[in-house]
Structures are given as structure tokens and as C-alpha cells.
Amino acid sequence: MLALVITGVYGLLFAIAVGNAWLMPRLRRQLIPSAPGDPGPVIAVLIPARDEAENLADLLPRITGGRHPVLVFDDESSDGTAEIARRLGATVVAPREPLPDGWTGKNRACHELALAASEAVETRWWLFLDADVRPEPGFLDALSALAARDGARWPVLTGFARMRPGSGLEPAYLSWVPWILLATNPFGLVAQTGLSHNRFTNGQVCLWRQDIYSDLWPNQMVKSQILEDVLMGRLLARHGVRVRVLNLSDGLGVQMYRTLREAWDGMTKNSVEIAGPGVGTVLLSGFLSLLALGWLATGPWMPMALGSLLLSKVAVDRVVRMPVWTVPLLPLSLLAASATLLYSAFRRSRGKTVWKGRTYG
Numbered sequence: 001m002l003a004l005v006i007t008g009v010y011g012l013l014f015a016i017a018v019g020n021a022w023l024m025p026r027l028r029r030q031l032i033p034s035a036p037g038d039p040g041p042v043i044a045v046l047i048p049a050r051d052e053a054e055n056l057a058d059l060l061p062r063i064t065g066g067r068h069p070v071l072v073f074d075d076e077s078s079d080g081t082a083e084i085a086r087r088l089g090a091t092v093v094a095p096r097e098p099l100p101d102g103w104t105g106k107n108r109a110c111h112e113l114a115l116a117a118s119e120a121v122e123t124r125w126w127l128f129l130d131a132d133v134r135p136e137p138g139f140l141d142a143l144s145a146l147a148a149r150d151g152a153r154w155p156v157l158t159g160f161a162r163m164r165p166g167s168g169l170e171p172a173y174l175s176w177v178p179w180i181l182l183a184t185n186p187f188g189l190v191a192q193t194g195l196s197h198n199r200f201t202n203g204q205v206c207l208w209r210q211d212i213y214s215d216l217w218p219n220q221m222v223k224s225q226i227l228e229d230v231l232m233g234r235l236l237a238r239h240g241v242r243v244r245v246l247n248l249s250d251g252l253g254v255q256m257y258r259t260l261r262e263a264w265d266g267m268t269k270n271s272v273e274i275a276g277p278g279v280g281t282v283l284l285s286g287f288l289s290l291l292a293l294g295w296l297a298t299g300p301w302m303p304m305a306l307g308s309l310l311l312s313k314v315a316v317d318r319v320v321r322m323p324v325w326t327v328p329l330l331p332l333s334l335l336a337a338s339a340t341l342l343y344s345a346f347r348r349s350r351g352k353t354v355w356k357g358r359t360y361g
Contacts, residue, residue, distance in 0.1 A: 003298040003305075010295065010308035013183045017315035023188025024247040024319065027142050027159070040144030041151075043068045043207070044121040045129055048109030050075035052131035053084045059131055064089030068140045069121050073109040075099075091120070103223045106203070111219040118214065125151070126213060130204045132254055133161060139251040143207055150244065153194070155209035156236060158202045159246030163320045164255040170263050171322055172329045174256065175313065176288070176337035177267070179330065182316040187245040197237040198245055203229030204254055212241055227273035247319050264340070272344040285341040292334035 045063055049056060049072050056072065064070050072085040073093045082092045093116045099108055110128055117126055125147050127140070146157065160178065165171040181200070190198050206229070216239065222231040236243055257263035275284040295305035313330045316322075326333070 046113035060088035154244035162249035
């Protein structure tokens with residue numbers, strides 16, 4: 001009986017992953033035509049940046065020079081971020097004061113960008129974009145057309161970008177991040193039905209209708225939190241604000257980390273906030289370990305259990321496009337996720353988190 005239950009869990013994860021692969025709306029410009037003569041609304045692109053000169057040098061030429069204004073918040077950078085941003089056509093927003101107590105750098109940056117946009121840019125839509133994303137030509141206009149068509153019903157749009165792999169084992173380690181989202185949360189079903197709420201936003205790319213953001217000022221609401229996008233998704237659910245989660249892989253790529261060490265450092269800084277410190281993180285860590293190894297206990301159901309687990313990874317990769325060689329390594333990635341959560345909790349228990357040269361406690 002236990003073997004059948006475990007196999008059923010793997011089957012459910014597979015079903016959710018396949019549902020997301022097939023049902024999540026995809027951002028294809030040719031499928032989102034604007035009305036004749038209507039190019040869609042102007043979008044203000046808001047980019048928080050701390051020591052991001054290298055990323056901005058690649059990102060900004062892709063999005064500046066068109067009809068969509070670009071604002072970059074220079075978060076006390078030391079690498080010439082502001083100079084690069086100005087030279088490449090962005091408007092630079094400088095901090096009004098040193099980072100106040102109780103704020104994380106990114107939350108302050110996004111909040112200040114929203115204030116600047118509300119004062120200087122006449123547009124109903126704000127797109128928060130991380131500096132490490134890489135849009136394809138037409139990406140902003142496709143979002144604009146989608147906002148024109150569906151913005152009344154879906155005032156917040158976010159989604160999953162194509163994951164550009166780092167070097168070595170970085171893609172194998174990081175596989176658990178999109179998997180834990182896309183194999184457990186039915187984004188496609190919610191997008192197609194409008195029922196329920198995924199309680200999710202992706203801080204890498206999130207398009208807000210200006211009136212919704214200005215009503216909530218969400219970055220201020222979660223100003224002290226490092227994993228702000230997860231908490232903002234929960235905030236929107238509490239306020240009944242619909243969020244549409246898209247498959248953006250046709251038009252947007254992202255390289256979260258370049259190396260395995262960078263990925264480990266990045267994920268251990270904030271993973272504890274997924275389930276909260278203490279018991280929640282321990283239980284989630286244990287659950288991921290069981291998923292990594294549970295198929296070994298399914299006896300005659302083992303081929304079906306393991307097959308469902310690995311095929312769920314194949315379905316997830318249809319969205320985020322991870323390298324195919326990472327598929328059979330998913331159990332190891334889930335064990336690494338379990339270790340990441342526990343170490344993240346250990347770091348938090350010591351009272352300090354260091355990120356981007358700042359210490360939060």
C-alpha cells in the first residue's frame with residue numbers, strides 16, 4: 001500500500017508538471033496582435049542594480065532606444081553601473097539616502113524606482129526586470145500587447161524565463177529550483193480557469209498595473225525580506241489580486257549564476273524563507289529527501305515511480321529549457337535542495353545573511 005501511495009505522489013507531480021508545460025500561456029508576439037493602429041501601452045522598465053555594470057552592458061542595448069522608457073536604480077554601486085546605464089540610454093535613479101535600517105537593498109531599489117516612475121513617466125504599466133535577464137527582440141512589445149488584451153483581468157503578469165546554464169555542475173544543482181515550482185504549483189490550470197491563486201511572483205520579471213502597485217506598495221510591505229517575490233505573491237493572494245504566470249522562454253532568458261559556488265551561495269542566502277525558519281524548513285527538507293529517494297522503496301512500482309519523477313523533470317524543462325543531461329540527475333539535485341534548505345536555516349540561526357556586500361540580520 002505504501003509503495004502505491006509513493007508512486008501516486010510521483011504521478012501527481014508528473015501531472016502538474018505536464019499541465020504547466022501545456023497549459024501555461026506562452027508569450028509569442030505573433031499570437032498577441034494589437035488592435036490595428038494600436039501598439040499597446042507604453043511600459044516603464046524598472047531595473048534595480050547594484051554593481052551590475054557588466055550585465056547592464058549586455059541588457060540595456062536590447063531594450064533602450066524604443067518607446068518604452070528604462071529606469072535603472074544605482075544601488076550604491078562601485079563598478080560604474082550608473083555611468084554604463086546613462087551611456088546606454090537609461091535614466092538613472094540615485095538613492096535618496098544610504099540604505100535605511102529595516103530595508104533590503106532590492107526592496108528599497110524597487111520601491112524608489114516605482115516612486116520615480118510615478119513622478120516622471122506617464123504609463124499605466126511598470127515592468128520590474130533583473131539585470132541578469134536577456135530579452136529577445138520584440139519582448140517588450142509582446143508584453144505590451146498582452147497587457148492591452150488581458151490587463152483588466154490580470155493586473156500582474158509574471159513568469160518563467162529560459163534558464164541559461166552556468167558552467168560545470170551548476171545546471172544540475174539548480175534544477176531543483178524550477179522543478180519545485182513547476183511540479184508542485186498548477187500555474188497552467190489557474191491561468192486557464194482563473195480559479196484560485198498560485199501565491200507566486202518571480203522577482204526576475206514582473207509586470208504590474210501601476211494602480212495596483214500604488215495601492216499596495218508591495219516592496220515596502222516586505223521591505224526587510226530577502227525572498228521578497230515569494231512574499232509578494234502571498235500578499236497579492238491575500239488582497240485578491242490576480243496574477244497570471246506565463247511561459248516566457250520564447251522571449252526571455254536568464255542566467256542566475258555562473259558557477260556552482262555562486263549558485264550555492266545565492267540559494268543558501270534565502271531558501272529558508274520558502275517555508276519559514278524552524279519546523280517548516282526541516283519538514284520541507286525532509287520531504288525533498290523523500291522525493292529524491294522514495295522511489296527506491298516502491299518495489300514492483302519502481303520503474304513507474306522513477307519514470308514519473310524523471311518525466312516530470314522533462315516536462316519542467318519544456319518550460320525552462322535546462323540541458324537534457326540534467327534529467328537523470330534530478331534525485332541528486334533534490335538531495336542538494338534538502339541540504340541547501342538546512343544550511344540556509346543554519347545561516348539564519350546565526351543571525352546574519354550577507355549578500356551583495358551587505359549584511360542583513
